[in-house]
Amino acid sequence: MTQGEAFTSADGLAGLTAYDRTGEKIGSVEQVYLDDRTGRPEWVTVKTGLFGMKQSFVPLSGARRQQDELHVAATKEAVKEAPRVDADQHLEPDQEQDLYAHYGLTRPGGTQQPRKPAASGRDRTGAAGMAGAGAGAGMGMGAGEGRNAGAREFATRSGAADDSKAAHENEMVRSEERLRVGTEEEEVGHARLRKVVVSEDVKTSVPLSHEEVRVVREPIREGDRSTRANIGEEQTEVTLHAERAVVSKESVPVERVRLETEKVTETQEVSDTVRKEQIEFDDAKGERNAKGEGMRDRKQGPRH
Template sequence: MATPLRPEELVDNAVVDANGRKIGKVGTVYLSDESRQPEWVTVRTGLFGMKESFVPLQGAHMEADGVHVSVSKDQVSDAPRTDTDTDLTGTESAELYRHYDLPAPRAAMPEEHGGTARDTGMREGVEPRGEPEPRPGMAGAAGAGTAGAAGTAGTAGATGTAGTPGTTGPAEGEPMVRSEEHLHARTEDVETGRVRLRKYVVTEEEQVTVPVSHEEVRLEREPVGEAERGEGGRIGEEEQEVTLHRERAKVTKETEPVEKVRLGKERVTEQETVSGEVRKERFDVEQDTTETGEGRRRET
């Protein structure tokens, strides 16, 4: 038994046709009014994904590489163009089923055959959309007058011909207030990072030159005096010993302070450009000329 498809599983998944070719990625999921199960998905096709086409989910199943549908990529590319920003009408749904040569459920029959007028659409993120705005020529919208005519009766604040029923505004002679949005920029302190000052020890090789001395032996000769010569001499063995000394370099280490280091902060001011969208109201003045029956229009 096939596992029913869930809307949250479909969004952003790849769509693969019956021949294993990738068609695109799921954008919007449409649910059936009767079963509340996914019935259609939209997929971006064409060059650079500029066209969004409806793909039926009859016979579709989920696999690791995406949603596998029972129609071909060529059928999807040639599907009738339908507005994907509003819900499907019964006529549009029936036309799509005929294009894909699939049996249309009762909910997809046009209104004149007693079917449901539209399906409930769900956008990305699987959040249900509100009631769509009436399309031009769509009958049955609450408070709608002639389909597509400017100044629809019952629409508060709608732009229309002066004196159209349902248009609200100030009385004659009273001013209308025009408002605009303006950007106001301010600054706030936010933490951008932390700096730590850490002291650590390194070992370096240092050389110091010091003078050292040593003793060397030398023979000193001097003549014998007359007194010693009169005493006479002796022949025999004698020895004399002299101790020699030398200086040796001795290294000692001494710790002494050399400088003080601390972390400080300074404030640097630079120019930053911020942007945002603002809305502005404009006046549209329409004037009817009773003599010629023509009207003039200008914007302020």
């Protein structure tokens, strides 16, 4: 769904899970604030802080919706450090200007229209004025007096808003880029365990026995009648035996081999180029000066 299609109305925005521009989860969307003039959603409040007890204003400028996710253009840190505004009240122009300045945005079209929560069908100030008029009529006050009281209240609030706007007219916001380094896991290769068959020559020693022939001579004693003399040719033989090596093979398991992974952490230096803004000012002598962070050599007095 495109941005234009998603944010022409507040339908479906409340309850989405908000993520910052790096994909880090911020919190759940609670309220949607509409432009009083166009009726289009301009801001949402997102639960932040410990246990989600705080609501921070986040601009819908540059945001996009993906199913049940709302991806905003701001960072989670910027959302957490946004100016504190009561999420249940009407968003006044000076408050919205502070929010735009915090996020480094320009108010679209230069409009000074206040924003109201989408859940409220009308401006909270107007509702209070109507209630005041009704109460005045019940106490004997005329309808004209009730309207005059509402007008005086609006004039007072408008004057305070103009003073706040004038106080910010001579200011500008200096921004700078900061490195946000995270980690992501990627596939760097494969380790394979493979079994192959190889041949090798093995030598071993084995004892072998064999029979040998030797001649034994034994004299015949006189008077041994069992032995007769027999003159003539004669032969006899003896069978000889010997052991020989017989080789056979058998397969036996000898060990188990497996692959295991081990996570090793090492430190790597990451460098990049960041941009930052520098404030230059021309003094009364026409000399140009440049200052870095906050122009710290100038003491600022209390603002009235």
